[in-house]
Amino acid sequence: MSRLRTAVIGAGYLGRFHAQKYAALPDSELVAVVDTDLERAREVADEVGCEALSSHTALNGKVDAVSIVVPTQAHHRVALDMLHSGSHVLVEKPMTVTLAEADELIAAARDADLRLQVGHLERFNPAVQALVGMVSTPMFIESHRLAPFNPRGADVSVVLDLMIHDIDIILNLVGQPLRRIDANGVPVISDDIDIANARLQFENGCVANVTASRVSLKSERKMRLFQHSSYIALDFQNRSLDVRRTSGPIGGGQIPEIQSDKQAFPSGDAILAEIEAFLNSIRHGIRPVVSGEDGRQALATAIEITRQLSEHPLPGQTQTAGDCHNDEADNR
Known part of the structure; x- marks a missing residue:
């Protein structure tokens, strides 16, 4: 089969990695790297041996698939342009700023029979992939995603910066509608929420307790899951699973x-x-591993958590959490 013509839109920190992968894959012909900063586009394009462009519209009709690795506020506009031009789209998380924008991308991909994948990278952690096959009916999940402060992600709340990774995984594992969300959090260093906790209650009775912090002294990414007769501890950083199962009758x-x-x-x-x-x-x-619908579901949950943090600050809290329409940290 002929190679797929590919391109990367956004030549920042993550975009550079995307370009390297496309250039290395045998079934991909990397056509171009695009960035509004043409010098930056040229720098990355020269590394991988392709053309540098300053506008994504120059790709129309020239590529089969693109990665969109630009600031979140531009996701909708760029992804919609590329879908309308006939390109399959991999867009970084969160997929859009609003749910209406997410719905428009999903509809555009469906109407054109194009693949729309959302970049929830943690789904491709080998420990997470192994965990999926072990889970039947989880009843309690607890996750902690802790990180030292990094100014690169400080222009949005920790919900869209970090917590959304665990939200996506939990929604995928439970596979049930959400019944209730309760959240709280506070700003510590930045002007937005730096540490947050959310309690997710599902229709089947499962409860997930999700904590994210970017003001920790250490880096930790762990999840614990309880289901009938088994307990599973997942360490994202060390890519390990600790599975405990009961053997024999209880009583x-x-x-x-x-x-x-x-x-x-x-x-x-x-x-x-x-x-x-x-x-x-x-x-x-076939349906992408992380579909547009998956990305929308995680975004909807993150937006509701962010709304609660904004509208119901803790007693004595003078700063308000960021609006749910804020952009994710500039991933460039």
Whole structure:
């Protein structure tokens, strides 16, 4: 089969990695790197041996698929232009600023029979992929995503900066409608929410307690999941799973036997796996691993959490959380 003509729109920190992956894949012909800063586009394009452009509209009719790695406020406009030009789209998370924008992208992709994938990169962590096959009916989930302060993500709340990763994974694992969301959080260093907690209650009774902080002294990304007869601890950073299962009947005053299974997974290239999955969905005409609908669901939950943080500050809190229409940190 002929190679897919690809391009990367946005030549910043993540865009450079996307360009490198497309250039390395045998079924991809990287046509161009695009950035409004043409010098930056040229710098990355020279590294990977393709053309540099300053406008994404110059790609119309020249590419089959694109990665959109620009600031969130531009996601909708750029992605819609590329879908209307006939290109499949991989857009970074969060997919858009508003739900109306997300709905328009989903409809445009559906009407044109194009793939729309959202860049929730943590789904391609090998430990997360292994976890999916172990989960049946989770009843309680607890996640902690902690990081030291980084000014690059400080222009939005920690919900869109960090928590949205765990929101997406939890929604995918539970697979049930949300019944209730309760959230609180506070600004500590920045002018927006820096540490937040959300309690997600699902229609089937499952509860998820989600905490995210960007003012921690250490970096930690962990999730614990409880379901009938088993407990699973996931460490995103170390790519490991600790699975505990009961063996034999429970009752009669006896402590059940606990079987332990610890698994560690080799370090992988999540961005490469994400792009390979995107191209595979195009080749075979199948639903992307992280579809537009998945991205919208995570965005809707993050927006509701952010709304609560903005409208119901904690007692004594003088600063307000960022509006739910704020942009994600400039990922360039």
